[in-house]
Amino acid sequence: MDNLVFLAVLFAALCHAGWNALVKGGLDVLSATTLISIGSGLVALVLLPFAGMPASASWPWLVASALIHLFYFAALIESYRTGDLGQVYPIARGAAPLMTAIAAVGLLGERLTVVGWGGILVLVAGVFLLSARGGRALAAIDRRAVGFALFTALTICGYSVVDGTGARLSGNPTAYTLWMFVGNALVLVPYALYRGGRHIFPPMRAYWRRGLAGGAMQLVSYGIAIWAMTVAPIAIVAALRETSVLFGAAIAVVVLKEPLRAARIVAALLIVAGLVLIRLQ
Secondary structure: OOHHHHHHHHHHHHHHHHHHHHOOOOOOHHHHHHHHHHHHHHHHHHHHHHOOOOOHHHHHHHHHHHHHHHHHHHHHHHHHHHOOHHHHHHHHHHHHHHHHHHHHHHHHOOOOOHHHHHHHHHHHHHHHHHHOOOOOOHHHOOHHHHHHHHHHHHHHHHHHHHHHHHHHHHOOHHHHHHHHHHHHHHHHHHHHHHHHOHHHOHHHHHHHHHHHHHHHHHHHHHHHHHHHHHHOOHHHHHHHHOOHHHHHHHHHHHOOOOOOOHHHHHHHHHHHHHHHHHHOO
């Protein structure tokens, strides 16, 4: 992987952690997710006239992406409603890059070296350790919540493979990204209305600036990842994106003054080791 691509995906992971931190607090999961989707959709609409059009071969992939993202949002919301964050988040974010690597190798014929596989496994181990913050005891694991978390990971794998393929076919990753975010907003807003009714929108007014800023950061973050998947293996890019949990932990320690526990230090070292191995891929 080229140095520029490697550093760009790490920056995308930083942006991902940033927009998540930006919208934390004050809104429920459905409202916050919808607000960010609206924000990114509006930013994408403003930029569309300057981006051109993706090739027609990529449009079926754009439609598939919108549908998969809808299932992703629905599964994520349900997993948080039925299970603890400390139980759901590690499963969803940790399992996704492994699923994506297997799908990219099996379906797209991508090739990873032993070092590359080792980097992904070590990085995923660090993600699991860093994102696990207690949750329920092992004996009290909620199978329903775990099921939704695994389905969430499956949808992350799905949209990663679909968007990587669609962007490659588009001949214009920027245009593909912008249309994808417009499509996401178009499918998520009706779903939010269906699940929460009109009363979910008034509380968003107090957070509209955060919604636009977070939406812009989300667009930049995933837009970089989509571009990277056109010039590097999808499996590697998907794994690198999960370093967002490392940046999120740094924000928690530095900005929110959360304690720097030993588990976080070990997890950070694992993630860095995984990054080194991936860079050697």
